[in-house]
Amino acid sequence: MSLDLFHERGTPLRRQVFSWKELAPEPISKLDDDAFTRVRLILMHGVEQDACRFKHVLSRGIHPDLRLSLAAIRRVEHHQATLINWMQPADQSLLETTIGYEQTAIEVTAYIARVEPDPYIAQVHRFGLLEDFDHLYRFAALMDRVEGKDANAILQSYTDISPGRATAVEHRAPADDLRRWYDRGRAAPLTKIHAALLAGSEYQTRDFYLTIGPTFADPVARQLYAEIASIEEQHVTQYHSISDPDETWLEKWLVHEAMEAYAYWSCVAYERNPRVKAIWERFLDYELEHLRIAREIFEQVEGRDPASVIPTSLPDPLDFVSHRKFVREVLAREVDLRTNGTDFVPLSAESKASLAYRTHMNRDGSPSEAVAAGYRWAPGTELTSLLIPAATSQLFKRASGA
Secondary structure (H helix, E strand, O other), rough: OEEEEOOOOOOHHHHHHOOOHHHHHOOOOOOOOOOOHHHHHHHHHHHHHHHHHHHOOOHOOOOOHHHHHHHHHHHHHHHHHHHOOOOOOOOOHHHHHHHHHHHHHHHHHHHHHOOOHHHHHHHHHHHHHHHHHHEEEEEEEEHHHHHHOOOOHHHOOOOOOOOOOHHHHOOOOOOHOOOOOOOOOOOOHHHHHHHHHHHHHHHHHHHHHHHHHHOOOOHHHHHHHHHHHHHHHHHHHHHHOOOOOOHHHHHHHHHHHHHHHHHHHHHHHOOHHHHHHHHHHHHHHHHHHHHHHHHHHHHHHHHOOHHHHHOEEEEOOOOOOHHHHHHHHHHHHHHEEEEEEEEEEEEHHHHHHHHHHHHOOOOOOOOHHOOOOOOOOOOOOOOOHHHHHHHHHHHHHHHOOO
């Protein structure tokens, strides 16, 4: 199966309209629906949020004659983002949604890191993967502390709950979060698409944590969201920096539209909920039209063939499956990897600027260390490790007649 980005016909823009009822559909079930349905909802909300953000920035510097096209597409994408986000479970707590965000980051980044054709860029993705993996562990500990819940109820055993590269050591000086960018003329199209996809996903996570962090009363929770939001800002910096700065803005628009079509196509391929799958199919048709418009504008303005920037077809969808084995292998090999400028280096060669920055940030203690002090995940939350032995002891006493 492949997706033809140049000949598949989408839904005409004039027909991409919504009613208020459509924008507030029935939510999915947080327990009965597959966890990857939630992953897809989170991913695609982030993709559409980034699409709107990108087009707002683009419209500031583009010719006025093109602003209407951007505004019309942006309005549709705003409504796409709304509908997708309103499908999140209504009874899902902010912490449960947070667990979903980190699962999304882990599983999507793991797939991209596994298939990325550029070795250096693949290393960039693996580096971010191990940090998001640790964030999941810290938030699982916070969920146990604040709500007394087991994060695995949300994860559905697809994703491990264990430490990664410790969040406390992830804080780096800005110079050590920049990466070498791909060459726009030689990079594989998927390299460009991967970069755009992860930048949008991490940006959404950053904004979400900045929004909900202050709503917690627990002081450790408030500090933990502040700490991990800062790392998400670093991740956005990392993923944006791998894009070639010599790409024109219209080139970047083409890549973004191709990425959106690719992401929706992947959702269609893996979705098991028929109601949700119908939405992915509808929005894929919308994005194919957005891409057609972007291609025409690119040809008219720059006089270049869009096929020189994006692929004519995509052979394989992004897979929405557990990547536990791959994550464990990366963790075993690269947990101690650090950065020095744009280079990935052993622990002993880490940048002095980052060491100084981290020392300053952690001078009053690390919330990510505090929240996980003594915590080790076990099914049913850590309270079961105290209750089960006690219950077993009582049963033994009754059985023995003691």
